């Protein structure tokens with residue numbers, strides 16, 4: 001075995017090798033003040049480890065202060081005030097922590113600071129040539145920290161040994177970083193242990209010695225590495241890394257507030273997540289633990305009752321979901337070398353990466369298609385220009401010859417990675433990951449998956465990063481599928497919809513993992529914009545402020561949320577005119593407003609085209625038959641290859657209700673007013689009585705069946721007296737009673753023939769469309785409807801002898817809102833929610 005072998009040899013492990021030896025490592029945030037040292041001491045004393053080895057970082061901020069002191073000394077700047085401050089900080093901490101037991105520690109600290117003073121004075125004279133002394137300075141924080149913690153334990157009555165790692169841990173360096181000389185370190189530890197057999201040992205993190213015995217450090221985050229090394233040297237049963245979080249989360253909680261805590265990870269998963277910025281120890285620091293199969297537990301110093309995240313070889317064998325977590329690296333750039341001269345030529349990849357290596361550019365991700373036409377890699381943004389310049393120099397002859405067409409650099413890149421042992425060998429994981437990103441309209445610049453199948457990484461625009469992270473997190477069911485909702489028109493239908501959402505949202509979140517997040521409500525004059533839908537929407541809307549529709553939609557379509565939907569419950573053509581833009585931007589549109597489905601044909605086509613191109617959904621089931629599945633039934637017939645022969649029925653809840661109730665005695669106008677009050681009519685009841693609303697529904701169905709029908713093509717019988725066509729909606733209701741005689745006469749004539757009056761719509765395959773009042777025999781199916789019942793008869797090639805019938809209540813705020821809500825849930829299902 002070489003002296004610099006990465007794994008500790010068991011025969012040279014420390015003399016005390018007990019299954020109950022537990023190593024602990026506390027970082028600077030756990031040791032930020034006297035109170036925290038006291039807390040850590042109490043935590044350690046509360047454990048029943050047979051042998052307890054505790055590796056400590058410097059007090060929070062001290063290593064940075066020591067580096068600054070050393071730099072100031074080398075630069076010949078005045079370091080004395082900073083030395084004073086650091087000295088005072090430690091004296092104060094010691095005095096507060098130890099109280100009446102502080103004297104000896106204070107004297108020791110004073111001597112330590114005098115030594116530091118002498119080194120700094122020497123560095124001031126030596127300047128840049130004082131590198132070894134600098135390393136000594138940088139590691140002093142751990143020496144002081146170990147003494148403070150040990151003295152706190154001693155003050156409480158414990159027998160504690162302090163191990164200065166500079167006397168034991170011997171390291172060298174190679175191109176990949178620090179290499180431990182396990183044999184030498186183990187020999188020294190055995191000798192030290194012989195002199196210090198205590199069951200409690202406090203060890204300085206971060207610092208070590210080189211082969212010549214000079215002080216050195218393990219570099220940034222070196223204390224974690226120290227923890228793993230000493231856990232291995234002491235042959236501990238476990239290493240507990242104490243930090244300020246409960247454990248590892250499935251994603252950065254700042255970007256994904258719903259990130260979940262992961263109780264178990266395998267070493268491989270921890271390495272993948274750690275590299276991508278999750279709050280885990282650095283992969284390199286885990287190497288000694290991995291080599292020995294030593295479990296690492298990430299724990300929270302401030303919540304020691306929490307079990308934390310356990311990292312070991314097995315990981316979470318009971319995990320049900322394939323992906324454990326998502327991580328994101330930002331501040332990256334994409335370098336691409338592209339050219340037909342690269343195809344089939346061996347050595348190009350070697351040249352690309354050798355060039356980047358020679359320029360000290362670290363490669364984060366690599367992707368090459370099998371055509372070999374281009375090789376792209378992701379690098380740190382700060383190194384990107386250097387990398388591109390180096391590649392252009394290296395490939396200058398090929399660029400000049402045209403064998404390589406270009407070397408490009410694209411800034412503003414992030415890499416998102418899905419990580420999990422369960423991804424390996426599980427078909428569909430990539431589809432789920434990439435599908436979630438596609439539905440959130442995230443464009444992928446490059447993709448990489450290694451043969452371990454444990455990590456799939458995608459390079460994306462940094463601007464999409466948070467949205468992508470949340471979409472993928474929800475796509476793997478690690479967090480709820482979130483849809484940002486904006487409701488336009490909190491009138492009768494809109495209010496009912498808002499009430500239904502408020503009532504159902506908690507259950508949907510709990511049972512189906514769907515997070516319907518109401519973030520805006522607008523009418524024609526004002527809007528409430530917010531972040532979350534908890535609380536009474538009416539109270540929120542009472543506080544609405546003047547707003548325009550564009551600002552409202554921009555808020556709802558937040559970049560950080562994966563999906564957005566506008567629920568338009570107005571009857572406004574101006575709002576419907578915006579649908580193509582919204583759909584093109586990826587916003588789903590769900591509406592009972594017929595102005596789009598039955599509006600001008602070019603506009604209708606623009607809506608369809610925008611939805612098809614952008615991938616956003618346009619759902620408008622509630623426009624025909626309110627909550628009844630009319631459009632969906634027609635779609636199902638056609639999608640399965642049937643042909644529409646005709647459609648006929650009663651499409652107006654208002655008119656159905658009016659003619660079901662009208663008996664020639666009750667004033668017709670009174671019934672119209674009642675229908676309006678009950679919320680059956682359109683905002684302007686003339687839309688119903690004029691037949692326009694029915695004609696719109698017929699146009700919507702005809703268009704669904706593939707006919708380019710417009711409202712002008714429909715033969716419409718209006719029930720509006722000509723005198724009331726141009727008056728206001730209210731005046732119409734007020735004066736309609738003046739014209740009751742005409743309706744009474746019509747009713748009497750029908751009744752005399754044994755008929756009933758029904759307002760009927762009909763369309764046939766020749767494109768003939770008409771709506772109007774008909775006198776039908778009392779035996780007719782349309783004569784036996786109840787209340788607001790609609791009835792729609794589809795005659796098709798399959799349903800030719802007997803039509804397919806959809807029947808039920810076709811108007812009213814509650815049923816209409818339910819139809820809109822059901823459309824929203826269908827969209828959510830298409831987005832991956834388990835509704």
Ligand SMILES: NC(=O)C1=CN([C@@H]2O[C@H](COP(=O)(O)OP(=O)(O)OC[C@H]3O[C@@H](n4cnc5c(N)ncnc54)[C@H](OP(=O)(O)O)[C@@H]3O)[C@@H](O)[C@H]2O)C=CC1
Pocket residue numbers: 488489490491492493494522523524525569570571572574575592593594622623624626653679680681682683810811812813816
């Ligand atoms: N009632 C029913 O049974 C059915 C209704 N529908 C459809 O549902 C929709 C709503 O009907 P209903 O709730 O009865 O109507 P209401 O008149 O009760 O509500 C309409 C809402 O839209 C708002 N609104 C109007 N114009 C605009 C605009 N330009 N921008 C933003 N908001 C606007 C209104 O607010 P304000 O004017 O104060 O700004 C009001 O809040 C209609 O399209 C209707 O055809 C569909 C099927 C059945």
Ligand SMILES: N[C@@H](CC=O)C(=O)O
Pocket residue numbers: 623624625626651652653654655680681682688693810811812
């Ligand atoms: N006013 C309409 C409402 C539904 O579209 C009707 O009465 O049917």
